[in-house]
Amino acid sequence: YFESTLVTDFQLYCDQKWFLQLVQVAYFYGNLLGAITNGILADKFGRRFIFQIYSPITVACILMCSLTPNVWLYGIGTFLKGASVAGIYQSAFAITMECLGGKWRFWLGMLTSLSFTSGAIYTCMFAWWFRRWRLIEFINLLPALIMLTYPFLIPESIRWQYSSGQCAQAMDQIMAAAKKNRNKTTTLNKEMIDVFITQKSKEKEEKKG
Incomplete structure (x- = not known):
């Protein structure tokens, strides 16, 4: 049994039971909103931008839920x-797919998907050991804190840089x-950068035409 739950702490009995369903629906509505808006933001500002913005937000939300x-x-x-x-999940998967090729794209794509399952197992294990819902929420903060390092460790997607016209930065990463x-x-030099930039300029002109 659990020593403390959302139901017992906030007295969600009888006519208040509906709030439990509301909380579950709220999470998945948040997923829906995030899947729509964050994809647009990632295409416009880059994959790392999502990590920079939403990693701190995730940490703040977990703290908010555990201390509410x-x-x-x-x-x-x-x-x-x-x-x-x-x-964050969408951007992590996109970077994995866009920065790799060949067999690595398949295997690391699968590994990225396994992170969801690993997170579920992690939460269930600690929920079995610690029987207080606030403590379980707080324990989920540990993986979120690791995500704060992502913008400093993970480079921007080369494919996104190239598609957004940042050809020089893309070539720097390739080098x-x-x-x-x-x-x-592989010989990488300024001539290759010029080829990238010229090709991108032609693509933009074709779209305008």
Whole structure:
């Protein structure tokens, strides 16, 4: 049994039971909103932008849910958490697909999807050990804190940089990756950057025409 639950702490009995369903619906409505808006933002401002904005929001929402003094703030925090988590997952998957090729794209794409299952197992394990809902919420803060490092560790998507006209930055990342992988067979120089920029300019002119 649980020592403390949302129902017992906020007296969600009888005619107040409907709020439990509302909280669950709020999370998935947040997912829906996040899936729509965050995809647009990621295409316009980049994949790392989503990490920079929504990682702190996720941390704040988890703290809000774990320390909330009333059930309404818990519902609002759950809604915002659903929206931010959806955006982070989408951007993480997009970066994985856009920065890799060949067999690595398949395997790491699968690994990204497994993160959802791993998170569910993580939560269930701690829910079995710790029987207080506030403590369970607070424990979920640990993975969220790790996400705060993503903007500093994960580079921007090269494909997004190229598609948005940031060809020089894309080439810098390609050169850095080639150097890190000790790839001496690929010659990367300013001429290749000029080719990228010229090709992008032609694509823009064709769209305008």
